[in-house]
Amino acid sequence: MAEQRVRWGILATGGMAATFAADLVDLPDAEVVAVASRSEASARAFADRFGVARAYGDWASLAADEEVDVVYVATPHAAHRAAAGLCLEAGRNVLCEKPFTLNVREAEELVALARARGSFLMEAMWMYCHPLVRRLAALVADGAVGEVRSVQADFGLAGPFPAAHRLRDPAQGGGALLDLGVYPVSFAHLLLGEPADVVARAVLSEEGVDLQTGAVLSYESGALASVHCSIVGATPNAASVTGSAGRIDVPDGFFFPERFVLHRAGRDPEEFAADPADGPRASLRHEAREVMRALRAGEKESPLVPLDSTLAVMRTLDAVRDRIGVRYPGESDGRAGEGVGEGPGDGPGEGAALLTPA
Incomplete structure (x- = not known):
């Protein structure tokens, strides 16, 4: 990964997903290669807008895409546990929007899952x-x-x-x-x-x-x-x-x-x-850079946004x-x-x- 662009998948197609995709366009070492929504039409419209190669009408297909290095989860927060968990179960690294989950029980489940799978996980606390x-x-x-x-x-x-x-x-x-x-x-x-x-x-x-x-x-x-x-x-x-x-x-x-x-x-x-x-x-852009830096360094979490x-x-x-x-x-x-x-x-x-x- 240190010698190639980081390949991003985006899960969801709302305002935050669009803002993130637009910011990634300005990073020469980042590439959005796939997007997923529960609506295939929404995923395809997003892909056409941002020049994304693959559009999925379900979350599981994105989670299973082995050409995705990291998934940005931008669903409403009530779905963060399910969406991020699906990606972690499939072996994907995850950047999950804030608030991380609805409650600490769900957050603890995601952290435990990431650590068990050896995957990178970070809350998108861009601040x-x-x-x-x-x-x-x-x-x-x-x-x-x-x-x-x-x-x-x-x-x-x-x-x-x-x-x-x-x-x-x-x-x-x-x-x-x-x-x-x-x-x-x-x-x-x-x-x-x-x-x-x-x-x-x-x-x-x-x-x-x-x-x-x-x-x-x-x-x-x-x-x-x-x-x-x-x-x-x-x-x-x-x-x-x-x-x-x-x-x-x-x-x-x-x-x-x-x-x-x-x-x-x-x-x-x-x-x-x-x-x-x-x-x-x-x-x-700053949080995206931090995720990519951590992935290239082989880190499983960011020192700027530690899971604890x-x-x-x-x-x-x-x-x-x-x-x-x-x-x-x-x-x-x-x-x-x-x-x-x-x-x-x-x-x-x-x-x-x-x-x-x-």
């Missing part, structure tokens, strides 16, 4: 692969702001989304938390690791998914992280990390930033800017859902929150009197 986010994390790790005291991050869309939209559909893992909240939670995890305790509140829709959710994550170090997500209001989509010696502000689009500012007492603010080549057009971190984030998302009382079809009551701050008053639906249907 972790962005050079400016990596620079921010390195500055924090090097003590630029001192000991981290707090992290804040939010991600909200204006909506409104109709009841029939997937973001309102429990069967598709709808709600703000899994679609948008995964970014603030992952940002906090990047800087502070896994929380010791989780407190959360939400506004739920009539369908039972969260329209907006706020959570406070607490850590053994004494640090706190405040995260918020919404599908009923456009938030600044900003983030900050405050320490004993300074603060870093990411003013807009923290998950794919153009700049951030380091503030330290007695010094002028320092602005760090992204390379102009890392604009929106390059949104998924993915599992930790899923545990936190489960804990938040446990606190706000959101369940998806087929989930058991004992699924969420295990091992994450299970103190008195932190059980399923705690604080339900504060929940207001839309």
Whole structure:
């Protein structure tokens, strides 16, 4: 593989799949060789659009294609476990969109399967692969702001989304938390690791998914992280990390930033800017490069997006859902929150009197 282009298969044909395929076009060492959908017509239309040689009307054919080095799973997240699992069972390497799965149980199953098969597996947390986010994390790790005291991050869309939209559909893992909240939670995890305790509140829709959710994550170090997500209001989509010696502000689009500012007492603010080549057009290119680098190096997971971190984030998302009382079809009551701050008053639906249907 080190001497040839990496051959990609794309499973699904929606917006994320199209964006990813467009980004791969600009990478000379990448080639999309196959696409799959549950609809042969959809797969063929996608293949024609992006010049892909093979179009499959079922997932299993793509999973069995031995000329595919790695599959990008871009289905709605309720199908991630099934789609990624099918590919791993067939011996394919997998890059799976975020949120990795609906819950940590499904995530653990995929990780165990990849490790048993000796296949590469990575969550498509492109934020972790962005050079400016990596620079921010390195500055924090090097003590630029001192000991981290707090992290804040939010991600909200204006909506409104109709009841029939997937973001309102429990069967598709709808709600703000899994679609948008995964970014603030992952940002906090990047800087502070896994929380010791989780407190959360939400506004739920009539369908039972969260329209907006706020959570406070607490850590053994004494640090706190405040995260918020919404599908009923456009938030600044900003983030900050405050320490004993300074603060870093990411003013807009923290998950794919153009700049951030380091503030330290007695010094002028320092602005760090992204390379102009890392604009929106390059949104998924960095994670694709990281996957290909890892495959050529023979690695089974990426050090930038390690599987243990993915599992930790899923545990936190489960804990938040446990606190706000959101369940998806087929989930058991004992699924969420295990091992994450299970103190008195932190059980399923705690604080339900504060929940207001839309």
